[in-house]
Amino acid sequence: QQLDGYNATIRHAIKRKAxxxxxxxxxxxxxxxxxxxxxxxxxxxxxxxxxxxxxxLLPKWSVPYQIKER
Numbered sequence: 531q532q533l534d535g536y537n538a539t540i541r542h543a544i545k546r547k548a549x550x551x552x553x554x555x556x557x558x559x560x561x562x563x564x565x566x567x568x569x570x571x572x573x574x575x576x577x578x579x580x581x582x583x584x585x586x587l588l589p590k591w592s593v594p595y596q597i598k599e600r
Contacts, residue, residue: 569594 564570572592 564597564600566597566600568597570597571595 571594574588574590574592
């Protein structure tokens with residue numbers, strides 16, 4: 531019984547994510563092209579939804595990287 535509720539929650543979350551992704555991707559480009567010399571950072575998504583106290587203090591964004599070639 532408890533597992534049925536868990537499975538229903540997971541299915542609902544997957545459905546919500548698919549709907550959200552469909553809306554976001556309709557309004558924004560799928561591919562981002564960076565030019566040489568630009569500074570970029572990336573987001574550590576594995577740290578975003580964590581409940582561990584020691585991981586909450588880690589930086590979620592990388593240090594800036596410069597694009598050297600395309």
